[in-house]
Amino acid sequence: MSAAPALHLSGRATIAGGPIFGPLDLDVPAGEWTCLLGPSGVGKSTVLRLLAGLGGALAFDGTATAGDGRPLTGRVALMAQQDLLMPWLDATANVCLGAVLRGDAAQRTRARALLERVGLADHVRKRPQALSGGQRQRVALARTLMEDRPVVLLDEPFSALDARARALMQDLSAEVLAGRTVLHVTHDAAEAARLGQTVLLMTCSGITAIEVPQTPAPRRFDAPETLAFQGHLLRQLMETQ
Amino acid sequence: MSVTDTTTSASAPTEDAEEAARYRRDRRMKVARWMLPSLVLVVTVLAWHLYVTLWEVPHYILPGPVLVAQSLIEDWGLLYPALLITGRLTLLALLFAVIGGVTLAVAFTQSKWAEMSFFPYAVILQVTPVVAIAPLLQIYVENAFVAALLCAWIVAFFPILSNTTIGLKSTDHNLEDLFTIYGATRWQRLRYLAAPSALPYFLGGLKIAGGLALIGAVVAEFVIGRAGTGLGLASTLLEASYRFNFGRLYAALIMISCMGVVIFAVMSLISYLALFRWHESALKRE
Numbered sequence: 284m285s286a287a288p289a290l291h292l293s294g295r296a297t298i299a300g301g302p303i304f305g306p307l308d309l310d311v312p313a314g315e316w317t318c319l320l321g322p323s324g325v326g327k328s329t330v331l332r333l334l335a336g337l338g339g340a341l342a343f344d345g346t347a348t349a350g351d352g353r354p355l356t357g358r359v360a361l362m363a364q365q366d367l368l369m370p371w372l373d374a375t376a377n378v379c380l381g382a383v384l385r386g387d388a389a390q391r392t393r394a395r396a397l398l399e400r401v402g403l404a405d406h407v408r409k410r411p412q413a414l415s416g417g418q419r420q421r422v423a424l425a426r427t428l429m430e431d432r433p434v435v436l437l438d439e440p441f442s443a444l445d446a447r448a449r450a451l452m453q454d455l456s457a458e459v460l461a462g463r464t465v466l467h468v469t470h471d472a473a474e475a476a477r478l479g480q481t482v483l484l485m486t487c488s489g490i491t492a493i494e495v496p497q498t499p500a501p502r503r504f505d506a507p508e509t510l511a512f513q514g515h516l517l518r519q520l521m522e523t524q
Numbered sequence: 525m526s527v528t529d530t531t532t533s534a535s536a537p538t539e540d541a542e543e544a545a546r547y548r549r550d551r552r553m554k555v556a557r558w559m560l561p562s563l564v565l566v567v568t569v570l571a572w573h574l575y576v577t578l579w580e581v582p583h584y585i586l587p588g589p590v591l592v593a594q595s596l597i598e599d600w601g602l603l604y605p606a607l608l609i610t611g612r613l614t615l616l617a618l619l620f621a622v623i624g625g626v627t628l629a630v631a632f633t634q635s636k637w638a639e640m641s642f643f644p645y646a647v648i649l650q651v652t653p654v655v656a657i658a659p660l661l662q663i664y665v666e667n668a669f670v671a672a673l674l675c676a677w678i679v680a681f682f683p684i685l686s687n688t689t690i691g692l693k694s695t696d697h698n699l700e701d702l703f704t705i706y707g708a709t710r711w712q713r714l715r716y717l718a719a720p721s722a723l724p725y726f727l728g729g730l731k732i733a734g735g736l737a738l739i740g741a742v743v744a745e746f747v748i749g750r751a752g753t754g755l756g757l758a759s760t761l762l763e764a765s766y767r768f769n770f771g772r773l774y775a776a777l778i779m780i781s782c783m784g785v786v787i788f789a790v791m792s793l794i795s796y797l798a799l800f801r802w803h804e805s806a807l808k809r810e
Contacts, residue, residue: 371802
């Protein structure tokens with residue numbers, strides 16, 4: 284993995300003339316886990332899509348760049364709420380997909396090792412259909428690790444999981460993605476409170492940074508600071524309109 | 525019901541009894557799935573036999589099942605080669621339908637221009653009754669076998685084209701995005717994403733096309749006749765009707781039906797084998 288760059292995005296986006304997000308400035312520090320917290324519909328996912336080069340039908344007036352000045356293409360991995368696994372491939376083949384597309388030799392051994400690392404040693408031959416939601420997200424995480432990209436964009440990847448699977452997945456992700464520039468879009472204050480080394484609040488009027496507690500992330504889900512911070516974030520969310 | 529009855533209902537032995545009852549019910553259903561249609565068949569054939577013998581129906585109006593069975597055995601030397609001829613025509617038509625349908629579907633999804641230019645004509649070709657086209661084919665296509673093949677192909681290829689086109693277009697957009705991030709080429713998108721996504725749709729089309737290819741082959745034999753194909757099952761049937769050989773006519777008809785059933789069964793098997801590991805349509809609910 285090459286050095287993880289910082290991310291900057293500034294500008295405004297519209298689709299078919301209607302605004303998606305107004306003029307804003309986003310700064311994501313290099314090699315850290317940044318949570319972009321905000322209510323639904325303020326354009327959080329659009330910010331991610333622009334950084335991932337998935338603009339599509341969007342009209343974006345501004346810049347989305349890496350801190351080191353080099354293009355982001357080929358340095359970004361994405362995990363979304365849907366696991367984005369190919370239903371016809373087993374877990375190992377799903378993890379290998381990127382390598383196959385690049386024409387690399389089959390790296391099944393490495394894929395197996397990564398699946399083992401995310402706790403799926405017994406499920407390497409199973410197809411997504413035979414796995415639980417949490418297990419599928421683990422496969423997606425193993426695939427992200429396989430890609431070994433310095434920038435990882437997370438679009439509410441844990442929101443479809445039950446509370447326990449979510450907490451386990453958050454810990455695992457924080458562990459295995461450490462050192463990369465992670466931009467994690469979420470609408471869940473509890474999640475941002477646990478994971479964010481930087482927490483940014485996105486509202487219709489722009490992005491504001493919120494001071495985070497001293498304890499290192501991932502913070503314990505039941506620690507008083509975490510819960511207090513969660514309350515603080517939720518209050519901020521409630522007060523913005 | 526007494527109170528003691530309700531209190532014991534939650535205990536283990538009752539659950540076992542329930543399980544056993546469910547098991548028995550499943551077994552009964554399994555047996556019934558075979559037994560009931562077989563029973564219907566036996567009763568129908570028996571009624572047919574009784575009607576023909578008791579009312580002394582002449583064999584050129586309705587031959588009895590015994591006569592049909594007799595023809596099936598005695599004329600086997602004639603019917604079996606006919607079966608091979610019709611079978612070959614059907615399978616060739618289906619093969620070309622698959623090649624043509626899939627190629628066109630890929631062309632349509634890869635190029636908007638190709639779709640806009642040719643799709644209306646594919647529809648026209650499909651909605652025009654093949655019986656009306658067949659005599660024209662006979663005139664313009666010199667080789668009668670090719671004419672018959674074209675006739676069967678026209679009927680069979682459209683469901684494959686239409687289904688495969690829909691399948692190739694219904695790729696999950698989120699997976700498309702993933703492939704964009706991977707920097708996949710156009711060919712890789714087709715090979716690794718669109719093609720597997722389209723497979724269930726294609727197989728659905730194949731099931732329909734299998735039956736239609738046989739219908740097309742029969743129509744071709746009727747209209748173009750034995751000149752092109754040799755004496756197939758449909759030509760045999762037609763000829764038997766001219767000769768009032770109704771035993772043979774029914775024997776040929778039964779063989780055509782059986783062939784249709786076998787084609788359907790084989791297509792279903794192919795579909796199952798291709799999909800049972802991952803697709804919703806083939807997965808058992810837990």
